[in-house]
Amino acid sequence: MIKKEICQQVLEECLKTGGDFAEIFAEDTEKNIMELTSGKVTQANTTNLHGVAIRILKGFKEVSGYTNDFSLESLLKLAKEVRGALNGEPLDIKFELKEEKANKIIEAVRKPSTVSNEEKVNYLLKTYNAIKDYSNEITQTICFLTDEEQKVLVANTLGKYIEDERNHLRLGLSVVASYNGEMQSAFESIGGNQGYELLDSSDLEKFAKATADSAITMVHADEMVGGTYAVVIHNAFGGVLLHEACVHGLEATSVAKGASVFCGKLGQKVASDIVTAIDDGTRDNQWGSLNMDDEGNPTQRNVLIENGILKSYLVDYRNSRKMDHPITGSSRRQSYRYSPTSRMTNTFFAPGKDKFEDIIKNTKYGLFAKKMGGGSVNPSTGEFNFSVSEGYLIEDGKITKPVRGATLIGSGAEILKNIDMIADNLDFGHGMCGSASGSIPTDVGQPTIRVQNMVVGGRGEK
Amino acid sequence: MDFQKFIEKAKKAGIEDIEFYCSESKTLDIALFNGEVEKSSVHNSYVISVRAIVNGKMTYMSFEDENIDMDKVIEKLKENASVLTTLEEFEIFGGSESYPQLERVDGGFDKVSVAEKVALLKSVEKIAKSLDQRIVLLPYCNYAESSEKTSIINSKGLNVEKTVEYGDIVLGALAKEGDSTQDGFEVKVALKYDELNPEEIAKKAVEKAISMLGAEAIESKTYPVIIENEAMADLLSGFSSMFTGEAAVKKLTSLLGKEGQKIMQDNVTIVDDPLLAGAVNSQPFDDEGVACYKKAVVENGVFKTFLHNLKTAKAFNTKSTGNGVKSGSIGTRGINLYIEKGNATKEELISSIEEGLLITDLSGLHAGLNAISGDFSAQSSGFYIKNGKIEKPVTLIVVSGNFIKMMNEIDEIGSDLFLGYSGVGAPSIKFKGLPVSGK
Numbered sequence: 001m002i003k004k005e006i007c008q009q010v011l012e013e014c015l016k017t018g019g020d021f022a023e024i025f026a027e028d029t030e031k032n033i034m035e036l037t038s039g040k041v042t043q044a045n046t047t048n049l050h051g052v053a054i055r056i057l058k059g060f061k062e063v064s065g066y067t068n069d070f071s072l073e074s075l076l077k078l079a080k081e082v083r084g085a086l087n088g089e090p091l092d093i094k095f096e097l098k099e100e101k102a103n104k105i106i107e108a109v110r111k112p113s114t115v116s117n118e119e120k121v122n123y124l125l126k127t128y129n130a131i132k133d134y135s136n137e138i139t140q141t142i143c144f145l146t147d148e149e150q151k152v153l154v155a156n157t158l159g160k161y162i163e164d165e166r167n168h169l170r171l172g173l174s175v176v177a178s179y180n181g182e183m184q185s186a187f188e189s190i191g192g193n194q195g196y197e198l199l200d201s202s203d204l205e206k207f208a209k210a211t212a213d214s215a216i217t218m219v220h221a222d223e224m225v226g227g228t229y230a231v232v233i234h235n236a237f238g239g240v241l242l243h244e245a246c247v248h249g250l251e252a253t254s255v256a257k258g259a260s261v262f263c264g265k266l267g268q269k270v271a272s273d274i275v276t277a278i279d280d281g282t283r284d285n286q287w288g289s290l291n292m293d294d295e296g297n298p299t300q301r302n303v304l305i306e307n308g309i310l311k312s313y314l315v316d317y318r319n320s321r322k323m324d325h326p327i328t329g330s331s332r333r334q335s336y337r338y339s340p341t342s343r344m345t346n347t348f349f350a351p352g353k354d355k356f357e358d359i360i361k362n363t364k365y366g367l368f369a370k371k372m373g374g375g376s377v378n379p380s381t382g383e384f385n386f387s388v389s390e391g392y393l394i395e396d397g398k399i400t401k402p403v404r405g406a407t408l409i410g411s412g413a414e415i416l417k418n419i420d421m422i423a424d425n426l427d428f429g430h431g432m433c434g435s436a437s438g439s440i441p442t443d444v445g446q447p448t449i450r451v452q453n454m455v456v457g458g459r460g461e462k
Numbered sequence: 463m464d465f466q467k468f469i470e471k472a473k474k475a476g477i478e479d480i481e482f483y484c485s486e487s488k489t490l491d492i493a494l495f496n497g498e499v500e501k502s503s504v505h506n507s508y509v510i511s512v513r514a515i516v517n518g519k520m521t522y523m524s525f526e527d528e529n530i531d532m533d534k535v536i537e538k539l540k541e542n543a544s545v546l547t548t549l550e551e552f553e554i555f556g557g558s559e560s561y562p563q564l565e566r567v568d569g570g571f572d573k574v575s576v577a578e579k580v581a582l583l584k585s586v587e588k589i590a591k592s593l594d595q596r597i598v599l600l601p602y603c604n605y606a607e608s609s610e611k612t613s614i615i616n617s618k619g620l621n622v623e624k625t626v627e628y629g630d631i632v633l634g635a636l637a638k639e640g641d642s643t644q645d646g647f648e649v650k651v652a653l654k655y656d657e658l659n660p661e662e663i664a665k666k667a668v669e670k671a672i673s674m675l676g677a678e679a680i681e682s683k684t685y686p687v688i689i690e691n692e693a694m695a696d697l698l699s700g701f702s703s704m705f706t707g708e709a710a711v712k713k714l715t716s717l718l719g720k721e722g723q724k725i726m727q728d729n730v731t732i733v734d735d736p737l738l739a740g741a742v743n744s745q746p747f748d749d750e751g752v753a754c755y756k757k758a759v760v761e762n763g764v765f766k767t768f769l770h771n772l773k774t775a776k777a778f779n780t781k782s783t784g785n786g787v788k789s790g791s792i793g794t795r796g797i798n799l800y801i802e803k804g805n806a807t808k809e810e811l812i813s814s815i816e817e818g819l820l821i822t823d824l825s826g827l828h829a830g831l832n833a834i835s836g837d838f839s840a841q842s843s844g845f846y847i848k849n850g851k852i853e854k855p856v857t858l859i860v861v862s863g864n865f866i867k868m869m870n871e872i873d874e875i876g877s878d879l880f881l882g883y884s885g886v887g888a889p890s891i892k893f894k895g896l897p898v899s900g901k
Contacts, residue, residue, distance in 0.1 A: 033790070041545050041548060043522075044521055044542035044546055045521060045790065045791060046522075047525075048523075048527065048530070049526060050526040050527040060498075061501070062500065063503065065504045065506075066505050066507070068507060068526040082503075085504075085576075117545040120545075140712060140713050142712065176834065182835060183716060183835050184832070184835065185714075185832070185834055224839075226898070228901070254601070257495060257599070258599055259599055337505070337507070339501065374826075375829050376829070380643060380645040383858060384826075385825055385826035385829075385830060387830045405832075405839050407839035407841065409858055409860055410858070455859075455860065456860075456899060457839040457840075457859075457861070457862055457899040458839055458899060459839065459864070459897055
């Protein structure tokens with residue numbers, strides 16, 4: 001993308017005002033989006049990103065900038081502009097860029113550019129056709145397909161010069177069901193850092209019907225009655241609990257500033273004994289996986305909490321200087337337009353020993369949160385919320401009637417200590433996580449878990 | 463880039479109409495932490511978005527490489543358009559008869575040195591720390607400024623340009639007392655540098671954090687609830703898509719077919735005023751070059767109109783309301799959408815409550831609401847009111863409701879209209895009763 005010699009020259013220029021580290025992040029990306037609304041192709045659009053960012057560090061201080069022009073002249077101009085915010089004497093830093101090869105965790109076979117638009121439309125049609133005559137209560141289906149080829153280059157004054165490619169592919173379906181003037185929607189997606197072989201190996205019909213069933217069930221559901229309940233959170237996207245309630249508070253972004261409830265707790269007990277939590281960017285072709293992070297470091301399997309004890313934070317290069325904590329291969333950015341920082345990849349609770357059926361059987365009265373919507377957290381207080389998109393009451397150890405409009409709230413530190421059963425059925429769901437360095441693909445995952453008691457909000461009246 | 467040449471090439475290649483939307487932006491960001499500049503960045507960017515009608519169908523593409531091969535772009539546009547089967551009708555617009563003149567504001571951001579901007583941030587931090595000993599950390603103390611120039615050029619002869627320049631300061635304050643930790647955020651966006659007042663910003667963030675110390679959940683039941691202006695604006699923002707042409711075309715709004723009908727109580731009026739003086743979002747024309755104007759979306763409780771762009775207007779046999787807003791493709795959105803104010807001061811609203819709540823923050827609205835049905839359940843915090851007075855702070859509760867139903871069960875509307883930087887506004891509103899889940 002940019003020749004090694006040019007990078008060398010630009011990085012040398014960067015260090016002339018006392019910077020002790022400089023980095024180039026260049027990207028050339030093509031993204032396509034296609035949308036099928038009620039069986040008609042309503043969108044087929046393409047976005048190209050083409051930019052290069054320069055970042056210079058001096059201790060903890062970071063100065064940065066970007067441009068869309070890859071020429072040497074433009075890069076040198078940018079380097080001078082960025083380094084202008086530092087005004088020290090140059091340190092005598094010598095380095096020589098050496099080309100490295102990124103790990104090969106991600107292998108895309110059928111890359112987006114090799115798949116025709118007609119073929120892409122066929123995946124959408126296949127999904128839609130599976131449910132178009134499924135129920136007269138379905139009043140709208142919108143199905144989208146996004147793909148990308150993101151080519152990135154990272155070069156820095158530690159001598160790194162490394163290129164990689166990402167191929168995030170996602171097929172999403174939202175179904176609206178209507179009954180008696182009420183409307184409820186359900187959303188599901190299939191996603192990976194992979195080529196179109198992902199969709200070839202997926203059962204699109206089953207996926208579509210499950211999404212439709214969820215919307216139909218929920219349009220007939222009663223409103224959740226608010227209160228305190230035992231809550232059984234199902235596997236896969238249920239892992240959004242861990243993502244929101246805990247791991248945002250383990251990102252260096254808030255830990256390095258002393259603004260997280262988990263500050264200073266390494267080695268301490270933060271969760272019940274049965275809880276082990278992991279962030280693993282190396283899982284084969286998963287939506288949150290990467291060959292390397294956006295600082296060019298290999299992604300890792302980071303055990304964050306082991307048997308209830310806090311073991312690690314998620315740390316990028318700049319924050320590692322502040323925190324005296326090794327980097328964890330977790331530095332990510334939405335694009336060259338964002339400065340990178342520590343973020344999640346695929347975050348999940350490790351499987352436990354309980355059986356799903358036993359967890360339900362052992363719950364006298366509670367809420368079964370089968371599917372979760374999104375949520376958010378305030379890392380300073382640890383207070384979080386998330387919505388239940390498909391829920392059921394548990395009465396006398398049995399799943400009974402569907403309920404809608406439930407919102408779970410609590411504080412992360414409390415909830416982790418309150419988990420008393422974990423099943424063996426680990427699975428994952430796909431999402432986009434928005435934070436300081438933009439919106440990035442992350443997987444959340446977990447087996448079915450039970451939280452002894454949680455505040456549940458709802459519109460229903462007793 | 464030579465747009466005329468591009469248009470000629472496109473026409474020759476069989477593209478019926480083509481439009482370029484070019485945005486050039488310049489930004490400066492400074493983040494201060496513990497008295498030191500932690501991060502600073504400068505950006506110049508230029509993005510060209512193009513949309514084209516081929517065989518009656520519209521497709522979009524954007525790129526950032528000015529040296530991109532025009533023929534390749536044209537080929538990609540044709541390839542993308544060839545798979546579209548939508549029955550929607552599209553239009554590239556030749557321009558409105560006239561455009562409103564907005565008062566030009568000289569923000570003066572250029573005249574202030576970076577060093578002075580850093581000094582301003584330092585004073586924000588210093589004041590915030592000095593206001594209360596319980597403020598233990600200021601995790602965010604950031605300055606940003608941005609100037610953007612957008613031009614729209616098309617094959618129908620349109621060639622217009624709009625600019626916006628603004629600056630903002632974001633301050634996050636963390637307060638601690640005993641076991642209680644609370645934070646407060648203040649975001650101040652200004653069209654003029656001089657309007658960024660460090661005392662005001664520091665005071666607001668600190669007050670928000672300190673006043674919440676010791677907050678706890680309260681008993682679950684239905685309470686009379688005042689939703690304070692900023693939180694009410696967030697709630698309207700969460701539901702604003704129900705008023706859009708895009709939602710109407712996709713049948714994703716419960717308001718479909720209800721134009722001219724009474725949907726809210728008599729004293730509710732919701733307007734979209736893109737020409738509002740002093741608002742960051744104000745603009746003379748939308749992202750399709752259609753002149754903007756003020757309109758009522760709901761007037762005295764009656765639903766008047768969806769907010770349309772050119773495409774959604776065609777689907778409903780009407781005219782664009784100048785609400786074509788670009789986010790990827792051109793969607794529909796209110797530009798300055800707000801609920802009109804009433805007469806009561808916030809104090810009057812509070813004093814009228816025997817037992818109830820003042821909600822100052824609604825979190826997680828992006829997930830906890832259903833914009834189709836109007837239902838929401840949101841993590842909330844605020845204050846418990848007893849005998850007309852604020853008694854204690856409240857947190858970790860969930861307030862639930864249905865937006866349309868609530869707007870028919872208003873007790874009183876406040877006079878304290880707040881317009882957020884995202885272009886959505888509301889006064890504080892007192893509702894007769896909303897279910898609250900807590901202890």
